[in-house]
Amino acid sequence: MLIDVTNFTFAYEGSHDNIFENVSFRMDTDWRLGFTGRNGRGKTTFLRCLMGELDYSGVISAPGLVFEYFPVRTEDVSLPALQSLLTAAPEVEEWRLLRELAKLRIPDEALDRPLSTLSGGERTRCELAAMFCRDDAFPLIDEPTNHLDMAARELVGEYLARKRGFILVSHDRALLDACTDHTLSINLTNIQVTRGPFSVWWENKRRQDEFEKAENEKLKTEIARLNESARERAQWSDRAERAKYVSHTDKADMKHGWAPKQAAKAAKQQRRAKAITERRERAAEDKAKLLHNIERDEELKLSPLTHRAARVVEFRDVSIVFDGRTVLNGLAFDVRPGDRAALIGPNGSGKTSLLRLILGQDVPHTGLLRTASDLTISYVPQDTSGLAGSLAAYAERYGIDRSIFQSILRKLGFERAQFEKPLEAWSQGQKKKALLARSLCESAHLYIWDEPLNYIDVISRVRVEELLTAYKPTMLFVEHDRAFVDNIATKRILL
DSSP, rough: EEEEEEEEEEEEEOOOOSEEEEEEEEEEEEEEEEEOOOOTHHHHHHHHHTTOOOOOEEEEEOOOOOEEEEEESOOOOOOOOOOHHHHHOOOOOOOOHHHHHHTTTHHHHHHTTTTSSSSSSHHHHHHHHHHTTEEEEEEEETTTTTTHHHHOOOOHHHHTTTOOSSSEEEHHHHHHHHHEEEHHHHEESSEEEEEOOHHHHHHHHHHHHHHHHHHHHHHHHHHHHHHHHHHHHHHHEEEEEEEHHGGGHHHHHHHHHHHHHHHHHHHHHHHHHHHHHHHHHHHHHHHHSSSSSOOOOOOOOOOOOSSSSSSSSEEEEEEEETTEEEEEEEEEEEOOTTOEEEEEOOTTTSSSHHHHTTTTOOOOEEEEEEETTTEEEEEEEEEOOOOOOOOHHEEEEEEEHOOOOHHHHTTOOOOOGGSSSSSSGHHHHHHHHHHHHHHHOOSEEEOOOTTTTTTTOHHHHHHHHHHHHHHOOOEEEEEEOOHHHHOOOEEEHHH
């Protein structure tokens, strides 16, 4: 079955700008379709239009197709997890749900607990299982990995790779490559469908961008050359025009054909000038067709500090215990200047507690923790809930230069109009970018980032990777994006 989108146009009420304008494309419901694009481009908006939740102009044709959206809206989270899932999807048979839950390795004891008490990762896997129990629905999966650790992401990728027919919004490159066979991308000026997973689309985009940049430079050079030729022709034309006013002594030469020769030469030069003008106009038209879908690729900058100490952080036999439960036991590692150390471990293994301990927060522990004297730390937390008020007030609160802060946000894909909105009205991805941009404004000996990439689009992730590779700051970070860890980490600390 096909989903046909024709002349699709959408804008939110009160907005002067269309998010989508006269967009047309086609999708097959057998595809495992990865959906990518920068934050704020309208991925979730498009899914809501498919669900019929928003009014739009144009046509979306999907005869007889029922769309099912993830995250699933469960009404009573106080019920045991299994009962809550069956209540939310009464048409699902229990044996089928149990089969899908087993594939996603949900333990039986978790199904007896209230849904509200499950971890974010457990709940995500439960809701995915419930969604794929239905034969009559086409899944629309919106960013399922934000609460999943690396191992759970790999499990979900393997699970989805065995399914047929869904749309998956995700910024996790490894997940998209693991389970998708087509890619739908929202670009600056159009929507594009590519056969193949994310890495195929990304390589095609990279090659197209490089081709257009090269063509643009060639045309700029050609236009400059044609402009110079046009200027020379114009100067000659002025001289020829003045030569028409011949003196009395020159008239004798006219008897020998001088004037006709000059007139013919002038006409030839005029034809050449006209040809140059036409070629210049064609080159300008060709140049105008280029670079429309190339994202802003201005480089991000960072000013890390270098500490004189051999170790900026040192753990020796550190254990963390909460309510009688040992979270970490006998941990030993150090972070040296130039390290980009990744903390790797499942959800609940104590990664965030460890970071808070370094920051001097009250975390019950035993063992030895040393931090270098006069150590300046820049911290990006997981949680964005504290972001509120104006962007100017936020910059002032942290003592960072507002113009530099806004410049970094622009390089991360923000539109200027967003700066006038209160921070609490920003999307989760935009809030995460605000936390990252603030950290990039700060000079520090050690950058501690706790899951900095949640909700952040792929292109911004690549920009941040390029920045960290170029400036090589000392870092300790938690991140479940395998591609980011593989590209950035110089050492891994396994919990």
